Amino acid sequence: MIKSTKALHRAIALAGISALALTACTGPSGGGGGTASGGSAGGGAITFGTTDKVVTLDPAGSYDAGSFLVMNQVYPFLMNSKPGSAEVSPDIAESASFTAPTEFTVKLKPNLKFANGHALTASDVKFSYDRVVKIDDPNGPASLLSNLKSVEAKDDTTVVFTLKQANDQVFPSVLGTNTGPVIDEEVFPADKVMSDEDIVAGKPFAGPYTIDSYKKNELVSLKSNPDYNGLLGKPSNDSAVIKYYADSNNLKLDVQGGNIDVAGRSLTATDAADLDKDSKVKVYKGPGGELRYIVFNFDTMPFGAKTPEANPAKALAVRQAMADIVDRQAISDQVYKGTYVPAYSVVPDGLPGATQPMKEMYGDGSGKPSLDKAKKVLSDAGITGPVNVKLQYNPDHYGKSSGDEYAMVKEQLEKSGLFTVDLQSTEWVTYSKARTSDAYPVYQLGWFPDYSDADNYLTPFFIPGNFLKNHYENPTVTDLVQKQLTTPDKTERGKLIGDVQSAVAKDLSTLPLLQGSQLLVAGKDIKGVEKTLDPSFKTRLGVLSK
Amino acid sequence: MTTLIDAPPSDADGLLPPRKKQAGGGLGQYILVRFLLIFPTILILVTMVFFLMRITGDPITAAMGGRLPPEQLQERITAAGYDRPLLVQYFEYLGQLATGNFGTTLSDNRKVTEMLTTYGSATLELAINAIIVALLVGIPLGMVAAHRRDHLPDAVLRILAILFYATPVFFAGMLLKLVFSVWLHWLPVAGRAGTRTELSLTALEAPTGIYWLDALRSGNMAAFSDVMSHAVLPALALGLLTAGVFLRLVRTNVIGTLGKDYVEAGRSRGVSEFRLVTKHAYKPALIPIITVMGLQIAVLLGGAVLTETTFEWKGLGFQLANYLTARDFVAVQGIVVLLAVIVAVTNFIVDIIAALIDPRVRY
Numbered sequence: 036m037i038k039s040t041k042a043l044h045r046a047i048a049l050a051g052i053s054a055l056a057l058t059a060c061t062g063p064s065g066g067g068g069g070t071a072s073g074g075s076a077g078g079g080a081i082t083f084g085t086t087d088k089v090v091t092l093d094p095a096g097s098y099d100a101g102s103f104l105v106m107n108q109v110y111p112f113l114m115n116s117k118p119g120s121a122e123v124s125p126d127i128a129e130s131a132s133f134t135a136p137t138e139f140t141v142k143l144k145p146n147l148k149f150a151n152g153h154a155l156t157a158s159d160v161k162f163s164y165d166r167v168v169k170i171d172d173p174n175g176p177a178s179l180l181s182n183l184k185s186v187e188a189k190d191d192t193t194v195v196f197t198l199k200q201a202n203d204q205v206f207p208s209v210l211g212t213n214t215g216p217v218i219d220e221e222v223f224p225a226d227k228v229m230s231d232e233d234i235v236a237g238k239p240f241a242g243p244y245t246i247d248s249y250k251k252n253e254l255v256s257l258k259s260n261p262d263y264n265g266l267l268g269k270p271s272n273d274s275a276v277i278k279y280y281a282d283s284n285n286l287k288l289d290v291q292g293g294n295i296d297v298a299g300r301s302l303t304a305t306d307a308a309d310l311d312k313d314s315k316v317k318v319y320k321g322p323g324g325e326l327r328y329i330v331f332n333f334d335t336m337p338f339g340a341k342t343p344e345a346n347p348a349k350a351l352a353v354r355q356a357m358a359d360i361v362d363r364q365a366i367s368d369q370v371y372k373g374t375y376v377p378a379y380s381v382v383p384d385g386l387p388g389a390t391q392p393m394k395e396m397y398g399d400g401s402g403k404p405s406l407d408k409a410k411k412v413l414s415d416a417g418i419t420g421p422v423n424v425k426l427q428y429n430p431d432h433y434g435k436s437s438g439d440e441y442a443m444v445k446e447q448l449e450k451s452g453l454f455t456v457d458l459q460s461t462e463w464v465t466y467s468k469a470r471t472s473d474a475y476p477v478y479q480l481g482w483f484p485d486y487s488d489a490d491n492y493l494t495p496f497f498i499p500g501n502f503l504k505n506h507y508e509n510p511t512v513t514d515l516v517q518k519q520l521t522t523p524d525k526t527e528r529g530k531l532i533g534d535v536q537s538a539v540a541k542d543l544s545t546l547p548l549l550q551g552s553q554l555l556v557a558g559k560d561i562k563g564v565e566k567t568l569d570p571s572f573k574t575r576l577g578v579l580s581k
Numbered sequence: 582m583t584t585l586i587d588a589p590p591s592d593a594d595g596l597l598p599p600r601k602k603q604a605g606g607g608l609g610q611y612i613l614v615r616f617l618l619i620f621p622t623i624l625i626l627v628t629m630v631f632f633l634m635r636i637t638g639d640p641i642t643a644a645m646g647g648r649l650p651p652e653q654l655q656e657r658i659t660a661a662g663y664d665r666p667l668l669v670q671y672f673e674y675l676g677q678l679a680t681g682n683f684g685t686t687l688s689d690n691r692k693v694t695e696m697l698t699t700y701g702s703a704t705l706e707l708a709i710n711a712i713i714v715a716l717l718v719g720i721p722l723g724m725v726a727a728h729r730r731d732h733l734p735d736a737v738l739r740i741l742a743i744l745f746y747a748t749p750v751f752f753a754g755m756l757l758k759l760v761f762s763v764w765l766h767w768l769p770v771a772g773r774a775g776t777r778t779e780l781s782l783t784a785l786e787a788p789t790g791i792y793w794l795d796a797l798r799s800g801n802m803a804a805f806s807d808v809m810s811h812a813v814l815p816a817l818a819l820g821l822l823t824a825g826v827f828l829r830l831v832r833t834n835v836i837g838t839l840g841k842d843y844v845e846a847g848r849s850r851g852v853s854e855f856r857l858v859t860k861h862a863y864k865p866a867l868i869p870i871i872t873v874m875g876l877q878i879a880v881l882l883g884g885a886v887l888t889e890t891t892f893e894w895k896g897l898g899f900q901l902a903n904y905l906t907a908r909d910f911v912a913v914q915g916i917v918v919l920l921a922v923i924v925a926v927t928n929f930i931v932d933i934i935a936a937l938i939d940p941r942v943r944y
Contacts, residue, residue: 082776088689088903089689090688090689090690091689091690091691093690096690097690173641173657173660173661174690178653228690230690230691230692230695231691232695248780248783248784250779250783251689251691252689252895253779253895254776254779254780254783256780256783276776276780278776280771280893281890281893281899281902281903282771282890282893285770285771285772285893288762288763288770288771289770289771292766292770294769294775294776295776465638467642468638468642468651471651504651
C-alpha cells in the first residue's frame, strides 16, 4: 500500500510537471507556422500552403493536382511551358518536333543527371513512358498516352515517340502533364508503383528542386537543384516548403498571420473576399482551367428523342431559351464573389483558340440575359406553357457552393415565367453512375483539364461515344474536332478550334456557366506570384521570392 | 445528488459481505477469459466497418466516376475485385488480417502499417496530453468540491463538470480556437508544430513521432516550446471532457471517505478539514480513477477524431476522417482495427489491474 501510494504521488507529480511545462511554454506565438525558432530552414525559404493532397510521387500512380504540384518542382519534363505562357516548349530537351506524321523526335540536352548522380539519358525517357503504360495504375495517367504506339531510344540523347494517329498536335502538351516526368530507371521498378519514402530516399530528381525532407501530406521541404538544366531556369529562392492543410479556414488564418508565405488551393470565395480587405496580404487572380456547365441529355430532356413529346426543334428551343435567360455574371458575383467568371464557350478564355460565341449568340448579345429573346425562341418553336425542367446537381464533388449556384439557376429560370424547375441533388457515387444511364435530363458537371490545350475541352465532350453519354452527335462537329487535332499549322488549327466552338454553341450540347480563376494569396513581401498564374495552370514555386 | 459516475464500492466501505475463496476460478481463469474476449470484440468491429463502408458504393467510382467513361470505370472496378460477392471480399480480408497484412491504401498508395505507425504516435501524444489535462483539472477541482461540499464553490464546480462532460469536443475545440487563436492571437490556429520546428524534428535521427519527446531528446527547447504551444488547445478540448468525469468521481469518493471512522478520528483529534481532504481522504478516492481511466481511453480515441480534425492534428483520427471522405476502405479498416485493438487491450489491462487491486471483481 505504501509503495502504491508513493507511485501515485510520483504519477501525480509527473503529471503536474508535464502540465506546467504545457502551460508555461504557452505565450503569444503568432500561430501555427514559421515563427518558431530552432529549425533548420533558411530565412529565404518560401512556404506554400495548400489543401491539395499528394496521392503518390510516382508518376505512374497519380493523376491529380496535389501530386502534380510536387512533381512539377522535382521531376524534369521533355516539354513544359515558360511561366506566363501556356505554349509548350522543350524543357530538358534541346529540340522536339514531328519528324514524320507519326514520329515525334526529342533530342535531350547533353550531360543531364539526376540528384543521385545517375546520368539522365534517352533510355530513362523510354523507361519512364513505357512504365506508365505497362503499370496502367487505376489512379495513374496512362489514359493520356492512348495515342502512343512505342518509344525508342535511338542513342543516349535521342528519343523517338511513334504515334498511332498522325500529326497529333496535342502530344507535345501531353509530355508536360502528369504522365511526363522523366524518372531514373536505376531507382524505380519497371512494373509497380513505388512508395514515396523509397522515391525520396533514391533521389531520382532532376527538376528545379530536389526533395530535402518529406512528410506525406504534412510537410515537403524542397531544395534548389544546381544541376537542373531546363526551361524554367534556376529558382528565385534557395528552398521552398509545401505545407498541407485539411481545412481552408486554417490555410486562410495562417497566411493572414504570416505563418506561411503563399496560400494556394483551395480558398473559398468568401475567404478570398475577406482576404481582399486585409492589408497584410495580397490576393492574386489568374485564368483558371476549371469549367462548370450544364449538360443536356438529348434523349430525356424536355422534347428529347426518347420522350413522348419528342421534337428536336422544340428541344433545341428549350436549350436556347435557357441560354438566353441564365445570368452568369450574377452567379459569379453573388455565389462566387468573382472567383469564378462567366464562361461563354466550351473552351475557357485564355487558351489558344478560345472564342466566346455564346456571348453574342444568346441573351442580349453582350453576355447579359434577355427575357424577350427567350420568349420569342420558345414561341417560334410553338411552345406555349412553362417548360418543366428536371435539374440535377451534385452537392459533394464540385464544391460547397454548388447548392447556391443551382438554386440561383432555378430562380433565374423560374423568374422568367417560362420554366418550372424541379431541382434535386444526389451524392457523387450515385450521381456519377446515374448521369450516364440517362437518369438526369439536365444536370451539372465540371471539368479540370488534363493539359492546357483547347482539345482537352473538345474531344472528350463532342465526338460520338464521349464521356458525357448525352446522345449528342453532329458529324460536322466530329469532323472539325478531328481536324483541329491533326492540323500542324497553328493559325489554321486556331481557326478550326474557333469553328468547333461556334458549331457547338449552336447545338448547345452543354451550357457553360462559369470558368474558374486561379487564386493565390501572398504576404506583401512575396514577389513573383503573378508569374505562376498563367493559362498553363501549373504552380511553379521557383518564381517566388522574398 | 447527481453523479456522472458512481464510485464502485470498496472494502473500505465495510458494507460488503466477507469474501469467500472460490474453488476453481481465480486470477488465472479471469485473465484468460478477459483475454479471449478481445478477439470477438475486434471481429465484431471489423465486420461492421467492412460492410458499412460498402453500403455507399465502391471506391473506384468514388474517385473517378466523373472522369472515366462507364466501360473503363467498370473495367477498373473488376480489376480491383470490387465486383465480387461481398462475402468473398470479407473472408479474403479476414485472411489477410490474420497474416498481419493490412494492405495498401487506395487513395494515396501507402502501406497501412506504415501509415498506422506514423499517425499513431501523433494520436498517442494527443491522448497523453489530454489525460494530463484531465488529471490536473479533474482531481484538484474534485477535491475542492468535496472540501467545500454543499457550498457555492461546490455547486459551481459540479455545474462546470457537467459542462465539461456535455460540451461536444468539436464545439469546445472551435470555441477555444476562436478565443485563443483568432481573437487573442495567443496560441497557434492548428497543427502540431510550426513549419521550422517540424522540419527540425523530421531531420532528427530515429524520431519517436511524439514531438515534445523528440524536442526534449534533441535538447531543442525552442522547438519544445513551439510544440507545447500547439498542444495546449487540442489537449484542453479533449482533456476537459474526461476532466468532468474525474471531477465528479473524485468529489463523490472523497465525500464518501470523509465519513469514514478513521477520518472522523482524525477530525476529533483536531486535524483541519483541508488536511483531512488533501492528506487522508483523497488517496482511496483515486483508486477508482484507474478503472475509469481505462474506460475513458475509448472516449478519448473517439474524441480524438473530432479534436484532430478541428486542429489539423495529423494523427489517426484526422486520417480516419480523410479516408472516410475518400471512401478508402482499406485505410479505414486498418485504422479501425488498430483503434479496436487499443481499446480492447487497454480495457483488458485495466481489468487485470482492477482485479489485482480488488479481488472481488474476479468473481
